[in-house]
Amino acid sequence: MSPVVELRDVGKTYPGGVVALDAVSLAVGAGELVAIAGPSGSGKSTMLHLIGTLDRPSGGTVLVEGRDVSLLSDRRLSALRARRIGFVFQQFHLAAGVSALDNVADGLLYGGVPQAQRRRRARRALERVGLGHRLGHRPHQLSGGEKQRVAIARAVVGEPAMLLADEPTGALDSASGAGVLDLLRGLAGSGTAVIVITHDRDIAAALPRRVRMRDGRIVRDETGTEADR
């Protein structure tokens, strides 16, 4: 099974000589649920940006669905992000003053989908995350967990091949966090590659595959047995 995303000896050096990633290799296949854990400054976010094609590596190769990202123009990369990659952020980043339905529909904005269809699919995505009764609510009328579920609905409304979540539970209480994790687990079960960045050991331990990072390197990559309960 060819991986959805693959990093081959990927390095990232920021101007000023700061090495954020140092020859990292990683492959994530469809349906996998991976936790990337590590202290802050260990290169987690940089790796997420490289996987999500928001940033380009200084060295090495990033392959998304077998395509070399460095060979794609910005327009092609954007199209790739619009259709194959979904993002979830710690701070949700929902548009204020816009209903949950339209927030989710924005996930298809750059995919070339007509608005009526965007709405229809957004409704379906919201029902999938259990918010079918909150379609018209604005972000400030939603709880933190609900906001994150709206954000997840926005990320998956385009049926992406992979979902990147950057501390998705960081701003949530444990109950909402568990709900969000269940949702991610369900998505992985349906065939989406889900990559979760976290610095919370408990959350990392609850996921089937755990990648530990330190100082820009992968120090451990284990496919859990005891956590995979």
Next chain:
Amino acid sequence: MTGDAATRPDLPATPPGAPPPGRGGDEGEAAPARLGPRDVLRVGAAGLRARPLRVFLSALGIAIGIAAMIGVVGISTSSRAQLQATLDRLGTNLLTVAPGRDFFGDDAKLPVDTVPMISRIEHVRSVSGTGKLDVKVYRNDRIPEGESGGISVLAARLDLPRTVGLGTVAGRWLNAGTGRYPAVVLGSASADRLGVAAPGAQVWLGSQWFTVVGILAPNDLAPEFDSAALVGWDVAAARLGFDGHPTTVYTRAEKDAVEDVRELLAATANPRSPNEIEVSRPSDALAAENATDEAFTGLLLGLGGVALLVGGVGVANTMVISVLERRAEIGLRRSLGATRGRSGSSSSPSRSCSPRSAGSAASRSASRSPPSSR
């Protein structure tokens, strides 16, 4: 590689039979979609919809600014027009010609035909003159000779009121008839001093009885007429020993040509010896008018400049805040698949800037510090 909708047993909310969305052919996948104009507008207006109060206040501020600008310009323009009208009424185009002194320091005289000669100058609208008489006017024949009250007796041409702008408060100005007979028009101050309240009274002028036919209104432009008694040119020559030489010639010139006319006046009034002529400066009102014009223009420019600066800073402020507020959105929109140009970051000076700002917004913006600043 990834499952399609049909292979997702654990997502019951997905309607069965739904077409696998977001799956074009391979070429469709790689080509970026174009945003329709409606979507561009919708995305652009999202910030407006999210903050209707700011939109309202910004619009109100700009409206008030424009209204204030128009108000300031309008008020100062209209008050300038009013001031100019006032100055015009004062007669900024009035020039007076008077005899000066000759080379030997003796009093000179204007030629008898000064008035018709000046009237032939181009751009002269009207000319008139007065001649000072060597007589005094008294209330009656019993008043001692010394108590003349400072009233000067002038022989006046009949067109004097038109040129100088005199009006009467009672009675009327001299005409071709009364100008030949002992009739007198009194200035407002002289009427007071002589105790004449209404036309018809008689005054002792040059040892003869003259009948008052009119009383002049006070005149700002030529105050010398307030304390004067004016008699006709003809009767002055016939009864008061007037030699016909005017002592003051009033000239109204066209406003644009005041300076030109002034240059010609002396030579025209007395071609034989122009040096013996004294021509008044164009009245100070003209200088005032010019100065006012300049001052108002400067004031307006200053006001406009300050208003523009203040308004511009305000508007720029709002725009910067709006942009700052929505900058976090750039990262989000990039992650949703907006191209660099679409997300509005195409103008970033350095290429590394955009991913950085996108990245910082897209990541845990609160806790992440940019790698380069570590």
